[in-house]
Amino acid sequence: MKAEIISIGDELTDGKIQDTNSSWLSRELGDLGIRTLYHTTVGDELDAIVDVFRTAVSRVDLILATGGLGPTADDLTREAIAKAARVPLIRDDTLLETIRDMFKRRGREMPLSNEAQALLPFGATAIHNPNGTAPGIDLTINRTFPEGEDTRTSGLRDSCRLFAVPGVPAEMKEMFRGTVGEALQHLIDDHAGRKRVIRSRTIHCFGIGESQAEAMLPDIINRNRTPRVGITANAAVISLRIMADTPSEQECREQIRETAEIIYRKLGDFVYGEDEDRLQDVVCRKLKTAGQTLAVVEAGTRGLLTGAIASGDGAEAVFQGGLVLAGTPDIEEMIAKTFSLWDVDIVLAVGPYGPSGQTTVAFAERPPAGASGPGDSGLGRVVAEAFPRTGHPALIDDLFVRRAMDLLRRR
Amino acid sequence: MKAEIISIGDELTDGKIQDTNSSWLSRELGDLGIRTLYHTTVGDELDAIVDVFRTAVSRVDLILATGGLGPTADDLTREAIAKAARVPLIRDDTLLETIRDMFKRRGREMPLSNEAQALLPFGATAIHNPNGTAPGIDLTINRTFPEGEDTRTSGLRDSCRLFAVPGVPAEMKEMFRGTVGEALQHLIDDHAGRKRVIRSRTIHCFGIGESQAEAMLPDIINRNRTPRVGITANAAVISLRIMADTPSEQECREQIRETAEIIYRKLGDFVYGEDEDRLQDVVCRKLKTAGQTLAVVEAGTRGLLTGAIASGDGAEAVFQGGLVLAGTPDIEEMIAKTFSLWDVDIVLAVGPYGPSGQTTVAFAERPPAGASGPGDSGLGRVVAEAFPRTGHPALIDDLFVRRAMDLLRRR
Structure with a gap:
């Protein structure tokens, strides 16, 4: 089964907004074993959208469309799907009531323009949108192959299934994970002629x-x-x-x-x-379980390490603070200074970027009370690794930040 | 003149890589007054790519394609363009020499597979790639309208201009800004029938x-x-x-x-x-001009302010350090602590997120030496503004960070 993802909106084709829905949906489809062969993005122009849907119907078994389902005049997806499928748009009164109720619950009168959102291509089912007024569309379109070409080498079936959902990522994702995902599972089973x-x-x-x-x-x-x-x-x-x-x-x-x-x-x-685990999530969870606290110090990485750790899963319980330094200070001094600022169990450090070209990642544990004597560094166990600064300039700081977190993970 | 942008590669359609080229190119075209009506992304499958090019030729005057120009078997763009235009692929010996020279300058022998990069669709011109071995393709394709349909309501011309460049963003951008941009300017002039x-x-x-x-x-x-x-x-x-x-x-x-x-x-x-100015660029440049230095302190924004300022234009001369705090400390204490850590002229602060729901952005200037007496805060001029924490949760921290930088800008 081949799929095409269609995104609709001028804000996408003129480059104002980066389309992240298509790659997200492709990954979800990939998880279901469905290959996405095309992404198509089209501006808000009715004829162009209709053509895009017709082209998709002629080349794939599954279409996922996002965007253009709002109530205003430049939201053309409903109309375009109906035209592409050569069916009329029909008002669904139950759907209209649902939309009206949604406004009522928010204490507002439904504007007249929102009535358009209760229109569905004939034969379509509405997809419930728990987060917005725009319902989605679930429609099976019968394929009409060009004359004399009723069997195709592509192995396409007689019909193409189309799901259209809003373009707002949060609404799109929830509707996909809910209704659409389940429908796709059935579609896969049918397609394979068995339960999969x-x-x-x-x-x-x-x-x-x-x-x-x-x-x-x-x-x-x-x-x-x-x-x-x-x-x-x-x-x-x-x-x-x-x-x-x-x-x-x-x-x-x-x-x-x-x-x-x-x-x-x-x-x-x-x-x-x-799955969704990032290094900072693993590090923070480990420390949280151990009941330990962490502060971070970095030089040359412009707050990247601090930002990463502070956004880790469970960081509220673990992260006490971050010190971001300019220049190329001594890494042991950086660690000692951080211990003097925060009463934490561990300091994680990255730096410095000296003329040697070496970058050090390190973590230090606070020594037991009274363990440090005059003349020593005042630090407990310090584990450090040094790396040459080779790699792509745009990615190297990020790499050192990951190396620092990984060093602490393997502690 | 309508344009379509075509991106080629499985890594795009399966969602592994986010396509940022299409929106970048759309914005560049928009600057030239050319409207992008379609973005199409297609996987590495020859028939599918050929069809995508043929569809584009039938509906736009300008095609910009990226990706699939490498030397390996899954790089199909050259072949697909030739097939779509119904012309043969011809080896360009000058081009072959250029590619061979590029390897020689890097002290390497050219692998046999790179010979494929010297193939051009008949009638095409190579686009010089200063950063890689993959040359681009510049081809004018004569349109063959379906029989009985030689005039079209869309107002398309008799031919469609196609530019194909590699998908690596750095190579793509440099080739666009160089060769392609100039060619587009001529195309616009021709299209308008006058110099524009x-x-x-x-x-x-x-x-x-x-x-x-x-x-x-x-x-x-x-x-x-x-x-x-x-x-x-x-x-x-x-x-x-x-x-x-x-x-x-x-x-x-x-x-x-x-x-x-x-x-x-x-x-x-x-x-x-x-144009490209961000608030942090403006703030850093102003301070650099004034010969002043800055440190940053933030609570609740997880290093966002520090990261922003540290990446500002001219930050090397201005940014001395950042202190990132957990919890909801007192903002005056935060500022005083920052002055005690760094010998800077100004401290920029954001925080705290107390039960009041207010967030404060502030900057403080170091008082002249000897100006502070016992009992005062030890700070010079402090300018602060407080805002309620309303807005989208995912965006609000970023908004406060911008408010902080803007406060300092308007100083």
């Missing part, structure tokens, strides 16, 4: 290269394997995604568990987390 | 709402005005873009200058900068 459960799990590693990770694993990154495993590298994070596609939930879970065990066994401490 | 110069200038304001800004200006935001002025709001920054379209550079400059003067006169101190 598709699940994935992604394991993230840091401190290892892509080819190094591949070499440490048995031959699991192989297109013909069940379940499939894909490997990607992004900003020094190596991710292994296990994708299972089986008739039962139970079998899916079992397949994924077995492959995950292999990965954990082979890659050991390089694995830092799964 | 299109220039724009954008003026940014902070501390004022969109409708308030409009009300303070005479009737210049009007589609029929020469030069045109557009207004947009983004993260509390109101931007006025003046777009002139005249036969001469001189006339363009004159029109823009006159309109800019009106905006500056009416909006006065709300204007903080132009």
Whole structure:
């Protein structure tokens, strides 16, 4: 099954807004085992939108559209879908009541223009929008192949399923995760002619290269394997995604568990987390569990490390403060100064960027009370690693920040 | 003239990489007065790419394509363009020499696969790539309208101009700014049947709402005005873009200058900068000119203010450090502590987020030596403003950070 994602709006085609919906939806579809072959973005012009929908109907089995479902004159998606499917727009009175109720609950009168949002292409079902007044559209469009071309080499089915949801990312995501996701699962089952459960799990590693990770694993990154495993590298994070596609939930879970065990066994401490986990989430959760507090000090990284740690999962309980320095101060002095500012258990540090070209990442533990004597640095255990500053200038600070967090994770 | 931007690559359609090229190119085209009506993204599949190019040729006058120009088997753009234009691929020996020379200068032998990069669709011109081995393609494709449909209501010309450049943003931007931009200027002139110069200038304001800004200006935001002025709001920054379209550079400059003067006169101190200027750039440049240094302190904003200031234009000469605090400390104490850490002229602060729900932004100047006596706060002039914490949760911290910087700007 091939999919196309269509985004509608002048603010996208004139470059004012970056379209993040398409890549998000593509990843979600990928998790379901559906390949997105096209993204199309079109401005607010009726004929152009109709053509875009017709082109999509002629080349894919599944269309996900976002945007253009608002109440104003430049919201043309409803009308365009009806025209593309060659069906009339029909007012749905139940839907109209739902929209009116939503305004009532907010203590406002429904403007007349919102009546348009109760129009649906004939044959369509409304998709409930729990966060806004614009309902979505779920429509199956019968394909009319050009004359003399009723069988196609592309393997397309006789009909194309179309889901249209608003472009506001929060509304789009909730509607996808709710109604649309479930409908897609049924669609996949129908398409395969059997019940299919598709699940994935992604394991993230840091401190290892892509080819190094591949070499440490048995031959699991192989297109013909069940379940499939894909490997990607992004900003020094190596991710292994296990994708299972089986008739039962139970079998899916079992397949994924077995492959995950292999990965954990082979890659050991390089694995830092799964799915949505970021290094800062793992670090903060570990410290929170241990009941420890953290302060951060950095030179040359312009607050990147502080910002990362402060946004970690559980940071409220852990993060006490950050010191961001200019210049290339001595890293031990940086750590000592941070301990003097905050009464924390651990200081995490990155810096300095001296003429040596070396960057140090380090963490230090506060010594037990009374343990430090005159003449010593006043610090407890300090663990430091130094790296040359090689790499892409735009990415290197981010890499050092990750290295610092990873050093603390492996403590 | 209508344009379509085509991006090619599986990494885009499967959502692994966010396509930022399309919106960048749309904005550049907008500056030249060309409207982008479609963005199309297609995976690495030859038939699909060919179809996408054919569809584009049938509906726009200008195609900008990115990606798929590398030397490997999944780089299909060259071949797809030739197929879509129904011309053969021809090896360009001069081009081959250029590519071979590029490898030689880097002290490497050219791999055989790179020979493919010297292939051009018949009739095309190579676009020089100063940063990589993949040359671009500049091709004019004659349109073949479907039979009996040789005149179209869309007003399309007899031919469509296509530029293809690599997808690596740095290479794409440099090739666009160089070769492609100049070619587009000629294309615009030809299209209009006369010499046209299109220039724009954008003026940014902070501390004022969109409708308030409009009300303070005479009737210049009007589609029929020469030069045109557009207004947009983004993260509390109101931007006025003046777009002139005249036969001469001189006339363009004159029109823009006159309109800019009106905006500056009416909006006065709300204007903080132009074009690429961010608030932190303006703040840092002002301090640098005055020979003053700055430290930053923030509570609740997780390093956002520190990160912003540290990345400002000229920050190396101005920014001495940042203190990022957890909790809701007293703002005067925060400022005093910051002065005790760094020997700076000014401290910029944001915080605290107390139960009152108020957030304060403030700056303080270091008092002249000896000016502070016992019992006073030890601070020089302090200017503070407090705001309730209303607004979208995901955006509000960023708004306070901008308010803090704007307070210092208006000092």
